[in-house]
Amino acid sequence: MKYVIIIIIFIHGLIHLLGFVKGFGFMEVKELTLPISKSVGIVWLVAAILILGYGISFMVNSKYSWLLGFLAVVISQILIILFWKDAKFGTIPNIIILTISVIAFGYYNFQRLVQQETIHLLSQNQTFEKRIITENDIQHLPLPVKNWINHSGVIGKPYIYLGRVLQKAEMKMKPEQENWMNATAIQYTTIEIPAFIWTVDVKMNNFLKFQGRDKFENGKGEMLIKIHSLINVVNEKGDKLDEGTIQRYLGEMVWFPSLALSPYINWEPIDSLTAKATMAYKGTSGSGTFYFNPEGDFIKFSAMRYMGNNPDAKRYEWVLLVDELKSFEGIKVPSKMTATWKLDTKDWTWLKLEITDIKYNENASR
Template identity: 45%
Template sequence: MKTVAYLLILVHSVIHFMGFFKAFNFLEFKAITQPISKTSGIFWLTCSVLFVISLILFELQFKYWWIFILLAIITSQVLIISVWQDAKFGTILNVIIFIFGLLAFSDQQFTDMVRSERASMLSGSDQKAKQNPISTLPEPVQKLLEKTGVDSSTEIQTVYLTQSAQIKMKPEQDDWYSATADQYYVSYPPSFHWSIEMKMNPVMPVRGRDKFENGKGEMQIKLFSAIPVVNVQDNSKVDEATLQRFLAEISWFPSAARNEYINWEKLDDRSARATMTYNGTTGTGTFHFDNEGNFEKFTAMRYYESGENAEKKRWTVKALAHKEFNGFILPYILEASWLLDDDEWTWLKLDIDHLEYNVKSNKKHK
């Protein structure tokens, strides 16, 4: 879509440039039979330049590039009206370019929102949680920390990671959608910010953002970064479900298992139940480990939807492979599933491409 938009704008720019040539008799422009004055010709040139400048500024990510494309479209349309009989079809180009510009502006606004929210979240990441001694944790959790490489001196305040994903939106869906995402976590106060880009088909991009902060969860999904598909906040069910997601994902920063906002209960030699409470929101889930102490899976009864009649379903995050990141042995290939009507529906396949700790500022924003 971006390439098509660029080509249309460049073609439109060239057409306006030809109008300037006609006005000054530099060449014959047969597409327009009506005369163009030299004064008008200057505006044809100005319009051409505005289209080119808008492209350059867009590529440079200049915040106010949209002003130039809007001025170019307005100028172009005024000039088209002045030679309407010959140039009326140029209006179609202006409408298409306006739509592309509007979508690009929406994408920029989404990116700015992500950047701002992440900056706010990371600004408070220098706080430290009260932590329980490792010796007071259930044996399976102690074994996990030993296996991953966490000890009493380990301090992980923030996490940054990137993900490659395959997603199914509905149980009856056959094909997987490809997606890329990146995510920040803060160990204390417990929070995360996840941004994803997904293409449902070559011309239909989707952007989404989930976050958990101050004990509250939010979910937002937009088609073309502009058309809301999901926008949920101030919902106690989403708060709990998002907290449970944070809890499950401490498998990527297991030192958080020591934080006092998590209470542990040993179930057997290979599992322990975790209950997390923060700022009035509480969620529970069970961590399962293999014989060596590696994280194997996380299971929880979690709200499947956010509506008034939403019910809790069994949610499972399973680790399929582990490898070393920054000296710690962590899961990096995972899948998530829901148990719906006695059928296990795997809706997410996830690979961790990159992970680092104690990042204090935005490394990138999707």
Template identity: 40%
Template sequence: MTLLFILILFIHGLIHLIGYLKAYSLADLPDIRLSVSRPAGTLWLAASILFMGTAIVFYFSVNGWWAGGILAVVLSQGLVISAWRDAKFATIPNLIILLVSVIACANWLFDRNVEADIKRILSEPEPAQNAILTSNAIEDLPPPVQHWMERSGAVGYEKISRVRLKQTGEMKTEPGQNEWADTEAEQVFNVAVPSFVWAVEMEMMPMVTLSGQDLFVNGKGHMLIKLYSLISVVDEKGDKIDRGTLQRFLSEIVWFPTAAINDYIEWEIIDSTAAEAVINWQDISEKVRFHFSENGDVKCVTADRYMGGGEAAERRPWEVTVLETSEVDGLRIPTEVEVSWELDSGTFTWYRFLVTDIDYDYYP
């Protein structure tokens, strides 16, 4: 598709040269009956250069290439209207180029908003802490949590303050959907001040993409999904989203286990292989249950979580199942995961992914 779009840009640009050649009598063009003034011919040449220049910067993936495409279409369509009898069919490629350029612009704006949220999250202050998590720090935790902390390598590890990770996976957007949509996601956490932003790109089918964001900052959550980064499909805020995103943050400390001793988390034992974590933040309190294997690895995380944020949304059993655990940067963390809801119709596994990269910042 990339090559096809480049060809459309180049060929469309070459066709615009006809107006320039006609205006300056540089070629015999008897089939074009409309006279073209020299100033108009110069504009046809400018449009030609813009289209072919846009093709070049698009090929090299230059940020903002879409601006040239939009400008070229605006100029071109004005010329087409002025020469409608001979040039009306140029409207078709103009519409194609405009559509692709507008979608690219929307993607750029979406990514820019995500980067702004990331900067906002990472700018939160870091409270002073001891740099190394010691065995004394975990002695009051329930035994299965202590076992996990030791097994994960968190004991003796530098306390983590911020996290960046990348995921590749596949997703379903509704129960009964047969095909999985390929996904690429990036997530950033501030561990000191519970907050995160998760951004995902989904290819629902060829040439149909969704951009999604899950955000928790200043005690508030926001779930946003847009078709082509342009048309809102889901845009939910409110108390239920706040609570659901806070539970998500708590469940995802499996990637930065030194957070288990942070003051905003309290632990209660369930049995020899499970414990319940209670997180209190910004006047919200929520619970998540951690289940461990006999060797101390996280096996799954469960919660009763709101499925959505609308008035009809209700709490449903939610489970994150660990399929693979690996050692990364000296910590044993889940690296292959699937996420499910328990519905009246049965289990709906909607997301499965691999953690492909993770970077930590530590308290000074």
């Protein structure tokens, strides 16, 4: 589809050159019956250059393509109105360019918002003392958690204060949805000052995409979802979302094992392979249970989370299951997982997640 649009844009731009050709009398253009002066011919040339320039910027996915698109449409459409009898059908490609430019402008603004929030989050995590994790640091933890930390390979490595996680995923937005939607995401997580920001691009079909941003900061959660980065379909804050977000932060500890040492987390042993963690931070608290196998691998996380943020939202069991483990920077973590809601009528697996890369500390901020 993109290549068809590019061809239409280039043909549209080349057609504008006919106005320049006629204005300067280089050749007869029978399709343009109205007279065109040299000065107006130059305007036709400018419009052609802008449209062709937009076509190139659209082809290479320039983040500023929307700017060329807006300029091209304004000048082109003025000419089309002035020469309506001959050029009226040029309005159709202009509508296409305008539509794409509006979407690109929305995406640009969304990415700028996320970038500003990410810079703010990272700026608060630059001055912490670098230290090495030792056996003494984990002695107070429940046995299965100690075994997991030892098995993950973080002993003798620097304490993790920042992580960047690249993900690809398949998602379902409703329990009755049949088809999976492909997604890519990036997340920054900070440990000393608990926070994360997660942004995702989801392809719903060949024509519709949505962008999302989940955030946890100062003990508060936020969820923002926009169709083509323009139209809000979700913009949520509130106590129930705060609790669910801190539970998610807890569950994602498995990518950052040294988070288990956080002073905001209290551990309770359940048995030799299970432990419960409760995190309390700035007025928000949440709990979850971690399950491990005898070898020390993390295999499952379970929490009773609110499904939704509306007043009548109910708690359901939310389960993360590990399908595969992988080492990143020498630390063994889950690389493939599923997320499932245990509903009253059935289990709803809404997420299949694959970690494609993790960077820690200085490497995460590059």
